[in-house]
Amino acid sequence: xSEQRQKFYITTPIYYVNARPHIxxxxxxxxxxxxxxxxxxxxxxxxxxxxxxxxxxxxxxxAAANGKSPQQFTDEVSGEFRALWDRMGIxxxxxxxxxxxxxxxxxxxxxxxxxxxxxxYKGSYTGQYCVSDELYADDNTPxxxxxxxxxxTETVQEENYFFKLSAMAEPLLxxxxxxxxLIYPETRRxxxxxxxxxxxxxxxxxxxxxxxxxxxxxxxxxxxxxWLDALCNYATAVGFGSPLPADQQRYAHYWPADVHMIGxxxxxxxxxxxxxxLLAAGLPMPKQIVAHGWLLFEESKMSKSRGNIVRSExxxxxxxxxxxxxxxxxxxxxxxxxxxxFDALVQxxxxxxxxxxxxxxxxxxxxxxxxxxxxxxxxxxxxxxTPAEAAIARLAEETIVEFNRLFDAYQFSRALEALWGLLSAxxxxxxxxxxxxxxxxxxxxxxxxxxxxLYTSAEALxxxxxxAHPIIPTSTAKIFTQLGLSDISKTxxxxxxxxxxxxxxxxxxxxxxxxxxxxxxxxRMQQMEEERKSAAxxxxxxxxxxxxxxxxxxxxxxxxxxxxxxAPAPLSPEITIDDFVKIDLxxxxxxxxxKVEKADKLLRLTVDIGLEVRQIVAGIAKAYAPxxxxxxKVVIVANLAPRKLxxxxxxxxxxxASLGEHGSPALAAFIEAxxxxxxxx
Ligand code: MSP
Numbered sequence: 067x068s069e070q071r072q073k074f075y076i077t078t079p080i081y082y083v084n085a086r087p088h089i090x091x092x093x094x095x096x097x098x099x100x101x102x103x104x105x106x107x108x109x110x111x112x113x114x115x116x117x118x119x120x121x122x123x124x125x126x127x128x129a130a131a132n133g134k135s136p137q138q139f140t141d142e143v144s145g146e147f148r149a150l151w152d153r154m155g156i157x158x159x160x161x162x163x164x165x166x167x168x169x170x171x172x173x174x175x176x177x178x179x180x181x182x183x184x185x186x187y188k189g190s191y192t193g194q195y196c197v198s199d200e201l202y203a204d205d206n207t208p209x210x211x212x213x214x215x216x217x218x219t220e221t222v223q224e225e226n227y228f229f230k231l232s233a234m235a236e237p238l239l240x241x242x243x244x245x246x247x248l249i250y251p252e253t254r255r256x257x258x259x260x261x262x263x264x265x266x267x268x269x270x271x272x273x274x275x276x277x278x279x280x281x282x283x284x285x286x287x288x289x290x291x292x293w294l295d296a297l298c299n300y301a302t303a304v305g306f307g308s309p310l311p312a313d314q315q316r317y318a319h320y321w322p323a324d325v326h327m328i329g330x331x332x333x334x335x336x337x338x339x340x341x342x343x344l345l346a347a348g349l350p351m352p353k354q355i356v357a358h359g360w361l362l363f364e365e366s367k368m369s370k371s372r373g374n375i376v377r378s379e380x381x382x383x384x385x386x387x388x389x390x391x392x393x394x395x396x397x398x399x400x401x402x403x404x405x406x407x408f409d410a411l412v413q414x415x416x417x418x419x420x421x422x423x424x425x426x427x428x429x430x431x432x433x434x435x436x437x438x439x440x441x442x443x444x445x446x447x448x449x450x451x452t453p454a455e456a457a458i459a460r461l462a463e464e465t466i467v468e469f470n471r472l473f474d475a476y477q478f479s480r481a482l483e484a485l486w487g488l489l490s491a492x493x494x495x496x497x498x499x500x501x502x503x504x505x506x507x508x509x510x511x512x513x514x515x516x517x518x519x520l521y522t523s524a525e526a527l528x529x530x531x532x533x534a535h536p537i538i539p540t541s542t543a544k545i546f547t548q549l550g551l552s553d554i555s556k557t558x559x560x561x562x563x564x565x566x567x568x569x570x571x572x573x574x575x576x577x578x579x580x581x582x583x584x585x586x587x588x589x590r591m592q593q594m595e596e597e598r599k600s601a602a603x604x605x606x607x608x609x610x611x612x613x614x615x616x617x618x619x620x621x622x623x624x625x626x627x628x629x630x631x632x633a634p635a636p637l638s639p640e641i642t643i644d645d646f647v648k649i650d651l652x653x654x655x656x657x658x659x660x661k662v663e664k665a666d667k668l669l670r671l672t673v674d675i676g677l678e679v680r681q682i683v684a685g686i687a688k689a690y691a692p693x694x695x696x697x698x699k700v701v702i703v704a705n706l707a708p709r710k711l712x713x714x715x716x717x718x719x720x721x722x723a724s725l726g727e728h729g730s731p732a733l734a735a736f737i738e739a740x741x742x743x744x745x746x747x
Pocket of ligand 1 (some may be wrong): 078328361
């Protein structure tokens with residue numbers, strides 16, 4: 067009788083397409099990828115899901131601000147996510163888009179099911195809404211900041227469908243009580259329980275003020291709340307709501323998910339709302355929801371709105387995907403916030419990969435090549451065998467157990483530390499046994515001893531490489547090929563043991579796997595990031611919030627007679643005068659202008675704005691020579707929080723129209739004489 071393979075279904079959050087992917091998104095995705103790869107190496111029937119969250123007001127606004135239709139915009143950004151995951155070696159089995167028909171059908175099925183079961187009613191709602199987080203901030207008063215992101219919430223007044231979340235407090239608490247492992251780590255579980263005990267109000271689950279969403283079945287004036295839409299992806303991706311028998315079987319097989327991996331800021335949606343929807347619908351619960359911390363850059367959470375993101379592509383181009391993957395697992399203590407820096411990345415790469423694993427592989431393999439003609443030698447069990455070999459073999463066996471235990475407990479950094487402990491022990495063993503000196507002696511015992519030392523080193527290398535494979539798949543696959551072994555991903559982790567390396571295996575072609583990175587690698591990556599940021603600055607791409615969209619006014623059509631570009635971008639959504647007056651636009655005169663070193667798009671300006679002189683770094687160097695700007699009147703956004711560009715503080719932003727495909731800037735100017743400091747209203 068054939069035994070049924072254990073199934074394992076893991077998901078990432080589906081990412082919003084209003085922002086391009088950065089290493090924060092990469093973090094979650096890489097963690098899931100390594101977990102999925104390991105499950106496959108244990109022989110499990112694994113399904114790894116990722117995708118993009120494409121509906122809602124935020125996306126609609128971003129599309130408009132970029133002059134694109136929502137569908138065109140989401141197609142593009144969703145494609146960027148997929149392309150990046152392919153380059154990062156992400157082995158997702160399915161990529162779901164919330165604009166797909168299968169998903170829309172499933173979400174409508176869920177809505178109808180909740181309705182049939184009496185958990186949905188129609189009522190009216192007046193309250194505060196954060197568009198950026200797509201979150202109802204029930205405790206906010208108008209004009210106050212969102213409790214999650216700090217942006218000012220908007221007043222919404224609508225007739226909506228509501229979900230009876232208030233009725234779910236007791237069943238939810240019972241669920242948490244009976245399933246202590248449902249929410250991981252413990253701190254998040256405690257927060258969730260505290261939240262459910264104090265504040266559960268009914269949840270508005272439809273909107274009528276915009277249309278970029280999934281229509282409520284039978285009432286298309288309403289679109290379904292984006293979080294209900296998004297959360298359902300985990301079930302619709304495996305066939306929920308499909309009338310086709312094959313899909314229904316797939317759903318029955320894979321649902322519930324084994325792990326939903328998320329960042330800590332979306333715990334409430336996953337640990338309160340999603341279980342509440344599932345309880346109300348009478349559907350099985352995911353087995354575990356795991357929340358990790360944030361990746362910080364320059365001391366704050368990496369995010370588009372803070373302008374402190376690092377793109378994975380930069381690291382990919384300079385050091386390769388495995389360098390970033392290794393760093394994220396080794397350097398960040400899973401569950402806690404952790405900092406990213408290019409210095410730390412390169413340091414880890416050099417110490418652990420280039421000098422560590424890469425060096426062990428090249429010295430072991432090249433000695434086997436030189437002394438044994440490229441064939442794995444015989445390890446003598448008698449005369450040439452000493453306690454040193456036995457110690458390495460024992461440590462390797464212990465490391466397999468320890469690595470597996472720590473990895474399965476989400477202690478990735480400690481798991482790698484244990485594995486690299488074995489690596490250092492082997493390095494030390496090689497230094498102490500001096501195979502190069504043994505090779506100089508020509509007697510039979512020495513030859514036997516040399517074979518034993520090199521077999522021991524190669525076998526340890528095989529085990530380290532196999533265990534590290536899910537984390538650094540590309541380089542470990544190369545080392546396996548050099549060891550003369552075939553497809554590393556087919557290694558059975560259930561039976562990985564010391565002594566499985568066959569004597570006589572012929573090595574493959576030996577090549578360096580991790581070339582050492584020098585200081586210039588850091589500079590190159592920093593420069594690539596700066597150039598990307600200044601290009602974005604030059605285009606002055608608007609944020610999702612209406613206030614910022616007005617501040618940079620990119621949607622204004624280009625003035626004649628400049629070569630007419632494409633059709634003007636559509637207008638941004640309406641704002642109130644209160645939104646507008648928050649932006650302090652002032653007239654100033656450029657006093658000095660100079661190029662910023664090693665940044666071909668940036669100019670450093672000093673601008674007299676009547677009250678004071680400001681330093682402004684602007685991405686306009688391609689359009690304006692510095693000398694042409696001195697003495698010119700300009701408009702600046704004077705109350706924008708300062709930020710650093712190429713290490714230089716920019717104390718405001720210059721206002722320009724953005725022309726043509728590449729967003730070439732044309733500075734705002736006046737015909738009349740205007741004094742410095744005059745405010746634009
Ligand atoms: N679309 C929602 C999720 C819906 S899931 C049904 C969303 N999208 S998001 O694009 O904002 O992605 C958030 C997720 O990306 C985080 O929960 C986390 O997994 C990952 N990260 C984004 N920035 C991050 C950091 N700076 N650090 C760590 N993870 C980060 O929320």
